[in-house]
Amino acid sequence: MTEFQEWAYTPKVKEHFMNPKNVLIGDEKFDADGRGIVGNIKCGDQMLMMIKVDRAKNIITDCRWKTYGCASAIASTSILSEMVKGMSLEQAYKLSPKDITKELDGLPEHKIHCSVLGDKALRAAINDYYAKTGQKDKIEKEAAKVVCQCMNVSDTEIEHAVLEGARTYLELQEHTKLGTVCGQCEPEARKLLEKYIQKHFG
Amino acid sequence: MPNKSIYLDHNATTPLHPEVKKTIINSLDDFGNPSSLHQFGRHARHLVEQARAKVASFIGAEPDEVFFVGSGSEANNTVLSLIPCDQTNCSCMHGHRRQTVTTTIEHPCVLESSKCLGKRGGSVTFAKVDPTGKVDIEHYKSLLNENTGLASVMMANNEIGTIEDIKTLCSLAHEKGALFHTDAVQAVGKIPVNVKELDVDFLTLSGHKIYGPKGIGALYVRKGVPFCPLIHGGHQERGRRAGTENTLGIVGLGKAIDMRTVEMTTEENRLLKLKKILKDGIEKNIPDIRFNGHPTDCLPGTLNVSFRGAEGEALLLYLDLEGIAVSTGSACASGSLDPSHVLLATGIPVEEAHGAIRFSLGRDNTEEDIQYVITKMTEVAKRVRNMSTAYRGGKS
Numbered sequence: 108m109t110e111f112q113e114w115a116y117t118p119k120v121k122e123h124f125m126n127p128k129n130v131l132i133g134d135e136k137f138d139a140d141g142r143g144i145v146g147n148i149k150c151g152d153q154m155l156m157m158i159k160v161d162r163a164k165n166i167i168t169d170c171r172w173k174t175y176g177c178a179s180a181i182a183s184t185s186i187l188s189e190m191v192k193g194m195s196l197e198q199a200y201k202l203s204p205k206d207i208t209k210e211l212d213g214l215p216e217h218k219i220h221c222s223v224l225g226d227k228a229l230r231a232a233i234n235d236y237y238a239k240t241g242q243k244d245k246i247e248k249e250a251a252k253v254v255c256q257c258m259n260v261s262d263t264e265i266e267h268a269v270l271e272g273a274r275t276y277l278e279l280q281e282h283t284k285l286g287t288v289c290g291q292c293e294p295e296a297r298k299l300l301e302k303y304i305q306k307h308f309g
Numbered sequence: 310m311p312n313k314s315i316y317l318d319h320n321a322t323t324p325l326h327p328e329v330k331k332t333i334i335n336s337l338d339d340f341g342n343p344s345s346l347h348q349f350g351r352h353a354r355h356l357v358e359q360a361r362a363k364v365a366s367f368i369g370a371e372p373d374e375v376f377f378v379g380s381g382s383e384a385n386n387t388v389l390s391l392i393p394c395d396q397t398n399c400s401c402m403h404g405h406r407r408q409t410v411t412t413t414i415e416h417p418c419v420l421e422s423s424k425c426l427g428k429r430g431g432s433v434t435f436a437k438v439d440p441t442g443k444v445d446i447e448h449y450k451s452l453l454n455e456n457t458g459l460a461s462v463m464m465a466n467n468e469i470g471t472i473e474d475i476k477t478l479c480s481l482a483h484e485k486g487a488l489f490h491t492d493a494v495q496a497v498g499k500i501p502v503n504v505k506e507l508d509v510d511f512l513t514l515s516g517h518k519i520y521g522p523k524g525i526g527a528l529y530v531r532k533g534v535p536f537c538p539l540i541h542g543g544h545q546e547r548g549r550r551a552g553t554e555n556t557l558g559i560v561g562l563g564k565a566i567d568m569r570t571v572e573m574t575t576e577e578n579r580l581l582k583l584k585k586i587l588k589d590g591i592e593k594n595i596p597d598i599r600f601n602g603h604p605t606d607c608l609p610g611t612l613n614v615s616f617r618g619a620e621g622e623a624l625l626l627y628l629d630l631e632g633i634a635v636s637t638g639s640a641c642a643s644g645s646l647d648p649s650h651v652l653l654a655t656g657i658p659v660e661e662a663h664g665a666i667r668f669s670l671g672r673d674n675t676e677e678d679i680q681y682v683i684t685k686m687t688e689v690a691k692r693v694r695n696m697s698t699a700y701r702g703g704k705s
Contacts, residue, residue: 115626124623125630130696144698149659151620151648153698175699177622 117212120182127181129188131157131171139171141239143231146224152176154184156228160196160236167191167199172228179214179221186210187225200233200247202226223259254296257288262299269303276300313632315678319518319671320467320495320611321636325561326520326672332564333522333557343554344545353556360563367566368512369503370529376546377527377559381494381515382418384528385461387539387550388490388511389422392431392458406458406487409433412444413654414471415463419492420650423461436462440655441603442471450481457487464496468651468667469602470611472500475507483508488534494518494526498569499577499608510534516558520672521565525558572672580610580670583679587668588612590683595690597700599661601652610670615652615661618700619693624666627689633682636667660699 114121131137139157146153152175159169170191174184187207191199207222208214214222237245251261260283268282276293279300280286286293316324325333336356341349343357358372365372378384392409411423413435423433436449444462453460460482465472479489490511496502497512498519504512512529516522530536536549543551591598591614601613616624621637628635637649648662668682694700 115629124626127696132695148663148699151663155698173696173698175618175697176620178626180620181623181696 116178116182116214116218119186119210119212120179120214123182123185123211124178127185129169129171129185131155131173135171137171139232141232141234141236143228143233143235145227145231146176148175152180152221152224154180154224154228156184156188156225156232158191158229158232158236162240164195165197166193166195168193170232176221176224177218179218180224182211183207183214183222183225184228187229191229196233196236199229202229254299255283255285255288255292257292258284258286260285260292260296265296265299266303266306269300273300274304313681315633315682316673317668317670317682318634318636320470320608320667320669322517322523323520323671324673325522326565326568328568329521329561329564333561336557336560339556339560341556343556344543353554356556356563357554357559360559360566363563363566363570364514364527365529367570368497368514368529369505371532373547374504374532375527375529376549377525377554377562378550379524379526379552379555381416381492381513381518381526383539384513384515384526385416385418385490385492386422387528388459388513389419389426389461390539391488391535391537392426406456407431408454408456408458410436410449410452410457410460410482410487412436412438412449412462414438414442414466414468414651415461416467416492416494419461419463431458438471438654440657441606442466442469442601442651442655443603443606444473444478446474446477446481449478453482453485453487455485457482457485459488459490461490461492464491464493464502465500465608466602466651467495468649469613469655470495470608470669471603472496472606472608475509479507479509495608498566498573499610501573504529504531516562516565519565519569522558522561525555525562527562576672577609580674583670583674583676584610584612584668586676587670587679587683590679591686594683594687599657601655601657601665608669612668612670613652613665614668615657615665616690616694617661617664618697619664619690620697621648621664621666623693624664624689627692628666628685631685631689633685636669637665 137157140160141158144155155173157171158167161168170188172184172188174180204222204226207225234246251263253261264283268279273279273282276297285296339353339356341353343354361375362372365375409423409426411419426433434452436452437445439445462473462478464475475491482489488510491509492513493502494513494515497514510531514527516525538549540551545551545554597617599615625635625637648659652662652665
């Protein structure tokens, strides 16, 4: 028996959707040390992340955000803004979409992309901080190339999936959700799958 | 659950009319198979034929021109699959016309099934619409030719409510010798529809959009028009649709039509007034909006509004928390990030299509409900815009 769904998403998502934390409201003044904006309104979501950094301790002390997007996007940014407070820049830099969805007790597969924008915006804000404070050497170039546009899966993630055991296209899809929306990336993904299998296990 | 519950999604589906509910409950024991010759069968047959006569008379058809199907989607698929026909020795002589003309704003069940024709040796072209959602007659005309077997245009659009000029579109198709189908699922029972006046060859209608049950629809097929069933295997519905008749659904649809006959005119006038209150209220209280669809040739209860700088799903779910049920123009919630194909076809900017909300009113809605909706909509729009990167108080 499937249970009646009290709401469209998990209670955690609902909680953060109903009472989003750390939103930059209207004309609120917030002297950010780093600011990052990612996404595009045309695609349906856009996020702005602003962080305050304690330079001596190298930790994020406060943050504010704005989001144009659906309920999952709002909840993802809200929970992320709670997670990063008190976190070291290095730790925050490594946060992944998976960490966000885990905190939210999960998102439906087709909403995963909403959490992807959150961590991208955060990294953009940290990069901005690094750039402003003369620490450009710390900026990791996002060398990864996006293969699957729909589910935002990069070649590095495909490599990761191969390392975790994916050997067939189907297994790759199970690991990354790649190619599950429009399917356009299938030929390229199959090539990369072969390439990484050869590289690591060939 | 919130205290209020205001349902403004009648274009998606409607609650059963209390009279329909009563009729169905009273028929629960009428289990006979309408094809059986004994008394049980004859009784069920009588119920089915009574309903058929009601549906037929409501749209100006003969009873033997109407048959029952499982849904509006089934009716549409049935018609769309007629062209192209691969039978070489078919008596209908229509098979050589392998092209279908439809529009960019049809329901997905028409768009998808017509795309499927391409894989079966046919071809399909899509007529454009103007910014109000009306079919671009010149473009439509240019697509029709001697290879066109069928033209299919919806009578009223489910998302923006725009009512098409079916009579003109139909006669243009007939001039080229093509058959004409209209998906009138959103129109029948909301605006007057007469198949003879419109001169259409096929018409689709559905039960659950007009306070009848789900799982029942009807297809009108003009007498003498070539027709092949989609579901083969039985003599039911004069060989046009195999499968034992859904007696309860049919009885429910018949009663729903009865009630529409009585209530439609007064009820739709009332909805038109309510919609005006809603429209004026939104316009007065919320800046940076756009009303989508046609200002006058529109379903009485349908209002589609774009809220600039706000995303549709967020608006919908905040309204849901206030007990108000609406629908988005965007299909974000259904797994695709693409905004509504209908709104995009009308040429509105993608950003505005993402922020569209459809209110579709119905017989349970009161003026008090609408006032509450205006208040809550104003709050919710403000709330979503306040945290949006894409809204700067009219400057965006």
